[in-house]
Amino acid sequence: MSKKTEERVVSLEELVARAEELKEYAGAIQSALNTYLTQYTELQLVIETLKSLPQGSPQIYVLLNRLGSAMIPAQVSEGWETNIIVNLGLNYYARATREQGVSILEKRLQAVKKIIDRLQRDYKSVVEEYSYIQQILAQVYAQLQSRQAGASGRAE
Template sequence: MSETGEQRTVVTLEDLLAQAEALRREIEALQKLRDELTESLNSVKNAKEAINSLKTQSKDLMLSVDKRGFILLRVTEIPISKVLVNLGLGYYAEIEPDAATKILDSREEQLNKGIQEVSSRLNTVVNAYAQISEIINRAQEQAQKGE
C-alpha cells in the first residue's frame, strides 16, 4: 500500500462515548446558565416597568406580599422620589428613578449580550453532539450487522 494515501485517525467507540458525555454535560450547563441569565433579564425588565408605572400611578395600588400573589395589600401611596438600586456585590444606592433606569438599561444590555454569547456557544455544542451521536449510532449499527 502506498504511503501517499490519506492519513486516517482511529478513534475508539469508548472515546466517542466519553466525548459525547462531556458535550452533553456542557449542553446542560449552558442551558442552565442561559435560563439564569433570562431570569435576571426578566427581573430587570420588571423593575423598569415598575418604575415607569409608579411615575404615572403611585396612588391606590395593590402590592403582592409573596411571589405568587396569594395575598395582595392595598397601598394608598408609594413615594417615588428615590429608589434603591442594586449596583452589584451587595451594594445599593438610593437614587432618582431616572438614574436607576439608566443603570437598569446598561444591565439589560449586558444580559442580552451574555444570552447571545451563551446561545451561540450552545448551538455549536449541540451541533457537535449531534454529529458525534450520528457517528456512534452508525458504528453501533455496523457492529450489530457484523455480529
C-alpha cells in the first residue's frame, strides 16, 4: 500500500498564529522542565546525603535557605537512621529507616527522570515544528521581497 499524502492550503495568518502558539508552548515546556530538573538535582543530593551521613550523633550544619546564605550547627539525634520522615508527595509523609527512605526517594527520582525525558522529547518536537514553520515564513517573506523588488523595477 502506498501512503497518500494530503495537501492542505494554510493561510499566512494561520502559520503565524501556529508559530506563536508553539513559541508559547515551548516556553511552558521549558519552564516545567527547569522545575523538574531542579527537583531531580535536589532528590539526588538528598539521596547522597542520606547514604553518606554517618551513624551515631554527628554534628552537621543546616542551611537556613535554599541559596545557602547561612548555616547553623546542629546535632543529629542518636538513632536517626531508623527515624527518617520522607515526603511521599501530595503532603503525605512516612516514617522510614535510612534504607527505606533512600528506596522511596530513588523511586521518585526515577519517576521524575521519566517526566524529564518526556518533556525533553515534547520540547524537541515543538522546537522542530516551530523551526519548520519559521523556515516557511522566511521563504514566503523572501518571495514577497523579490516580487516587490521586481514590481518596483518595472514601474520605473
